[in-house]
Amino acid sequence: MAQVLEFRLPDLGEGLTEAEIVRWLVDVGDVVAIDQPVVEVETAKAMVEVPCPYGGVVTARFGEEGTELPVGAPLLTVAVGATSMPETAPAGASAGAAGSAGTGASAASSPAGSSGEGSGNVLVGYGTAAPAARRRRVRRDTTGPQAQAANGSPVAAPAAVTVVPSDGPVPVISPLVRKLAREKGVDLRQLRGSGPDGLILRADVERAQAVPAAEAGPAPTPAHAAAGPAVAGERVPLRGVRGAVADKLSRSRTEIPDATCWVDADATELMAARAAMNAAGGPKISLLALLARICTAALARHPELNSRVDTAAREIVRLPEVHLGFAAQTDRGLVVPVVRDAHLRTAESLSAEFTRLTEAARAGTLTPAQLTGGTFTLNNYGVFGVDGSTPIINHPEAAMLGVGRIIPKPWVHEGELAVRQVVQLSLTFDHRVCDGGTAGGFLRYVADCVEHPAVLLRTV
Template identity: 75%
Template structure:
């Protein structure tokens, strides 16, 4: 006889406490194999597919697409056992993998059997291994419904808790989700409206600006990756007293060196890989910039390894993948790793581990066609090197005016970890390596 096991949203690691359902990969009634991905969720770090540790028939799903669920909330139930799908070796409980590399290493401790209803057996007996029909959609109640009556179209326990903590009656809301489902954004909007001051009375003519009536703008929730980036940038601005210095450099010789490398080798070397190699060499000479500030202990913590982050713009917002141990990699290894992480960023398959733990960031904003920038430091790091576009410009070379490939380099740094002399020394060394790549031979 089959038993019905409940699979909950697993711990996704890195301190993540919730995730939004982006897309269901299975339907009620589908047969799933052990460790088959069943749902795609978006966390504050990345988009990930969640595999189910059980094999069998999906009997129920919890949460519509667009719903946010806290870690530990039920995702789906699966009927496992005779007549469903092959069971794993051992006690038949599942693979125990849940989401490899995301903070879980064993199967959920709690399992529950589906209680028989009026159409099933007596209470307390296991229900037959028959797929349960999908629950009928709940219509959104009218805004005038009396408090305390009628069903509430809300699935996420996070939404219920948010409303309960703020004494908000969910029955007074009309949900914006599918079939009137009340989402977290609906509750937050109601709370903002409740605390917002009442607008002053206006004459009709006061609502006309430049000949057009005032209209409400489009509201875009700051959640998922965009919300996490917004929080991190805001924290950086609040906590880090940053400063920026910059210098123009003649990159002609660096471009020639790269062309020679690519002509001589089977694999091509990317420009960002060469810049990363230069960064690692500069950080070895100026370790103050490969650090972070422990505000509680009032200490600057210098780090030995260079885990180099790089800014990548994607359709889902700005992400900063991290190249581990950049100081120990050669140009070919750096090129391959940058390419792999960039592709993962574009497809939304970066893992939380690949988005955290950076010690220094390289920001190549030249790809956007701009020369300079004063970026916000990637908290809690201490510095960021910015690289503008490389363009032909008039330049005095060996005492004569010539057209050279010129780039603007900038360093934004935490003034708590070093003074302008150290920052200037770092940036000058980087510029020297760009202008004379042979300088790097000292560190190879």
Template identity: 80%
Template structure:
């Protein structure tokens, strides 16, 4: 006898609490194998293919593509316990699509993996899916197949929420902060998520209702009313990667008292050194890798900038290793992949890791671990054809080095005017972790290494 099991959106790790359905990889009626990816979702960190721990026939899918679901919400149901050849699972798929499902522990070990789905789910190779075809179902259903959907909730008058004691279930810290900043008591908000979980939409609705109630008509002279120049306009939701970037940048500007210093540097010798490295054959060394090597050596001399601030404890935490983030523009928005232990890597190793992470960023396959844990960020905005910038620090880091384009410019070299390859370097830093003297010393050391790469030989 087949059992219908419900598979819920699992915990994807790194504190992620919701995900958007990008693409379904299976249809109702498909046979799926244990640990086979069934849906592609987008979190605030990356694109994730979610594997299903059950093997059987898909009986229902919950959520259309583009729908945002909280962790723990139903994704699909699978009929397990029968085989496609005997027709047991097929009959379950046809007749039990609306079933709520048994628990995963009721299935036999051969029908579900039992692995904990955190991060990128269960282990094991994904099997190719196959579609179940059976004549009886085609005749009974008129030759077509309909996709089961979650039952529509019955709309009833919402009772007035009563204050509750203890912690209030909220979908994410950002939603809790939104309520706190707006002075909204979450105990008076009724959550629409699973088990009363308070979603962002619940908080925004409560704030809108409060504003409407508090609004009072104020007579305004006709001459003072501005003319309406446009109506409507496109609204783009701030969610997924773009929403996460917006939240992080806003938090950075709110919490970090940043300052920026910059300097022009003659990069002619650095470019010549790179050309010499690549002339001898073997893997090519990227310019970004050389700049990363310079950064890690500079951070060893000025460790104040490889730190973070514990605002609650009012302490500066200096970090022992350099995990170097670098800004990468992708079709999904700006992301900052992180190269682990960049200070211990060679130029060749850095080049390979930059290339791997950049390609993963373009393909949308970066893992949450690839995007977290950075201690310092290198931002090469020169690829956009600009000279300078005042970048926003990647919270909770303490500094970011910006690199502009390298172009021929008039430059005084050895007492004479010459055309040299010049680059503008800028450092944005958290003024809590150091003063201008330290920041200036760091930037000057970076500029000296760019102008005279042999300076690095003193620290090798």
């Protein structure tokens, strides 16, 4: 009889503790190969396809699409080496046994370098197992989530567990869960954790708040109760990419004393220069690439804006490389891919990289490394048909250049009124790293390059 092994959600790196199931790539009964992607998940950083370290037949899946799972939670079970579904698929038994005391058949028979808690070497460059500090003594309960078995009927997934009381802190999946419990008046010590090794999840707190007070035990009244009945309306969870964006923007507004300056510029000559470049043959040069090239030249003159503030050390850290982020709108929300070493790239190279990263962003295949490490951001909100904006700085960067739409407007050109292609440029900057003179100098140089692209020849 084929041995049934459990595969759990691996550590996806970047400090991520949970992921949402977006799409299952296999069904119960499918034959999978080693390292074949079996599920697509969305983290706070990006969409990721998760490969399975075992080859065989899928006997059970845990979690429906849209379910949020913590790192270390079961994903599926596989009858290793089988080519068809076993007559009696012990999916539930395998899933339940694998979590006991951190050992068992799943852990003992995993490939070298893997464990029952993680994925072994299935994700190159990512961690594999849940931290050892999460392992606690627990006792089994008979209630818990359900898994999909071979015949489509639910079978018991890893049973929910009751945390053994101790003098130490109650184990929770993240500090956000503790905060949620405080806000909703839920006593964590009265909960049964349904996460791996008894960890208390967000869903456990929400369920506890929904049960009658007699069952949940005494709890303080939530702070918002005195405000009256809740307002009716659609509730959209702030999680995944949208939640990560919300957290970052909130932190930026809280920590960074920002200021904004703006200027109108005549972009007629820049548009003509781009048309001449593209008419000469070769790969097309995008307007965004020309603006990026202008940005890197301006940052070379004003390096204060390519920096970040170390609040703990009370120091401004000026960065030698320009890793240029750019805002990209996708179906899953706003993301900011990063072009590495933008200061070393030509307009042609920048254009190609913008295209590659934008396509990956819209496909949801950007990696966490492609979404982090930026030092300055370029935001072309003109594509939405607006003239101006006061963008929020992409924390922990020090500045962001915003570009509005380029449209024909009356303009005084060479002493005469004419219709010219005009754009509004705005710079939002961290006032801790520089004063208005530096910010104004940067923005004026950018505007000069837009109006007279030949100015860039000084730095070519």
